[in-house]
Amino acid sequence: MAKLYFRYGPMNSGKSRQLISVFYNYKERGMQTYIMKPSIDTKGDDKIVPRNSETMMVDHLITKEDNLFELIKNQNKKISCILIDEAQFLEEHHVDELTDVVDYLNIPVICYGLLKDFTSHLFVGSKRLVETANSIEEIKTVCSCGNKATEVIRYVNGIATDKGKQIVIDGANEEITYDSLCRFCKKKILKKGD
């Protein structure tokens, strides 16, 4: 039986690099993967962009209206595995459709994404994945203090903040960046910014 996998980790934990390495594992065995990501992510448009590594084109950019079960069912090639980057931006119905891909089409689906946003709340897609995935794995990375990094912090023009919309498409006047860190370091940085 195929499974739905959710592999989550904070920013820069190597999620995109893992996705690309799974792609090559299948390719070396002569098997085809199908790579998707939600179109809301503007980091690389139709590419997977890991840090300090090669970029890779996706097969499909997911829009809000897409039915992922119909999309995969209507592919006329044999797909051995489906890989999804930035899975936190999936809609709830997308994740439910992916469970149908796993259960009815017997194709494994591996989703990579963030678990929580910069206010420590679950993303919609990640929440649904936690609720429905067969396998949930944490991709670990460390905070600069040595603790496990479990949180994401947002900087607007270099200033740490815990306010603002969950998803911000880079504005003209604001430079928005993120970092991964532990909960305690995040509290200390946010306090200092007040």
Ligand SMILES: [Zn+2]
């Ligand atoms: Zn720390």
